[in-house]
Amino acid sequence: MQFPAVQAGPARQRRRGLVWGLTCCLLVLLLLGGLYAVAPLRNPPPAPTVELTVPTSMTIPGTAPRLPWPRSGQAMITVNGLGTLGASGGSQPLPIGSVAKVMTAYVILTEHPLDVGEAGPTLTVSAERAAAYPTELARGESLVEVRAGEKLTERQALQALMLPSANNVARVLAEWDAGSEAAFVEKMNATAARLGMTGTRYADSPGLDPDTVSTARDQVILANKAMALPAFAEIVKQKRATLPVAGTVHNYNELVGRNGVVGIKTGSTDEAGGCLVFAAMVTVGGRDVNIVGAVLGQPGANTPVQLDRTFAATRSLLRSTVSALSVHTLVEAGAPVGTVRGPEGTGSTTINAVEKVVVVGWPGLRVRLDAQIPPVPTGIAADTEYGRLAVSGAGELASTPLRAAAGLRPPSVWDRVRHHY
Structure with a gap:
């Protein structure tokens, strides 16, 4: 027996369409979700x-140290790597006397470098420079005896410049390097400008001219640069040296060799008073510490009194500085x-x-x-x-x-x- 085909009613067709629609939507959502999940993997995390x-x-932490600054003149003290511990006396440029010879030596050594212990080239004392010696001596200048035709190595000339503070050898070095004193002074001033020594003006190579002026700050800048030259540091810590004509000469800086002091240069004139740029090496907590400072313009009736006061001020500053330093x-x-x-x-x-x-x-x-x-x-x-x-x-x-x-x-x-x- 055959039964007649049954036609799906409208309601059944609607249910079937709804199922297919839901299935398609689900597939689309799954596809989009997969793409959403995988999309981040295309980029780095x-x-x-x-x-x-x-x-x-x-x-x-703690109370900042108060140093015994001199009552007159200027002073500054720094600790290498740390910075400035303090300063006194303002920033007005002052005459500096033979402290100017630090720049004279610095220019010579940067243009004619020496290794530690090296003698270097030979300089010859001219007849003109030797003939000026009696007049310079009569003026009361700081000198070493020289003779026409005398041979000095660069090292010996620098020793004469920095230890007994020989003005005449400063002029010998200036003329040897630049041809004339004036040309050498131009180099000194150009170097000061390059180092940022804004309060400094050199009028001569020995520092006898009162128009040669500077500040404690500027001289500390220069001292740090100069002490970085091994030959310079070697010379300024010597107590004595032997020269061809003058014989044995002594360092005017009586602090050298005491309390860690390893230099650098004294200066004294009527206009400048007593001056000293100094460096010391001390040990704090088993560590070597370099201290560099300057004391300018200390009063006195003559060079011995001026320098005595300068040395006393420096000793006090150094003692207080070392006491203030500790390990943290x-x-x-x-x-x-x-x-x-x-x-x-x-x-x-x-x-x-x-x-x-x-x-x-x-x-x-x-x-x-x-x-x-x-x-x-x-x-x-x-x-x-x-x-x-x-x-x-x-x-x-x-x-x-x-x-x-x-x-x-x-x-x-x-x-x-x-x-x-």
Whole structure:
């Protein structure tokens, strides 16, 4: 028996269309969701971020030292790498006397360098320069005896210049280098300008001319530059030297060899008073510390009185400076310097100091902290050295490598899909 075909009614057809529509929508949503989930994988994950946990500067705690500054003239004292401990007397340019010979020696040694212990080229004393000696002596100048045709090595000439403060040898050096005193003085002034010695003007190479003026600040700038020349530093710390005609000559700076003093130069005229640019090497907490300073314009009726007062002022400043210096721990070993945070889902780690950071300084000294952390990759292993922390004042004082405390894993595919990055 055959039954007649049954026609689907309108309601059934509507249900079937609805099912197909829902199925298509679901497929589209699944497709779009898959594309949405996979799309981030086409791009690199976000880089980890670094948040520093140390300050950019720090002040050593305590009361800042008060130094026994001279009552007259000018003074300044600095500690290499740290900066200026203080100054007195303002910044008005003053006559400096034979302290000018520091620049004379500096120009000579920068244009005619010497190694430590090297004699250097030979200079010949001219008949004209030898003939001027009696007149210079009658004027009461600081001199060494010279003779026409005398041969001096560059080192011997510099010893005569810096130890007994020979004005006539300053002129010999100037003429040997530049052809004339005037041409050499131009070099001195050009060098002062290049070094930023804005309050300085040289009128002669020995410093006898009262128009040769400078400031304590400028002379400290020059002294630091000059002491960086090994031959200069070697000569100015000598107590005596032997010259061909003059024989044994002695250093006018009676502080040399005492309390760590290793130079540099005295000066004294009626207009300048007593002057001294000095350098000392002392040990603080097992560390060598270089102190450089200047004392200008100390009064007195004559050179011995002027220099005695200058030496006394310098000794007091040095004692107080050394007393003010001590060792300070700024960052302990293992202290966190920064926090590295990876993309969401991967965690974080700290970057810690490997060693403690210790500096020599004084209370009130402000230093800079510079955490040098390179861009962090997406993953980093635990105990990996990464970056450096440096502490600086006028120069770098101390540093330590940095190390990741824990591992930071790269984000997985699931991390990236789940957090959509």
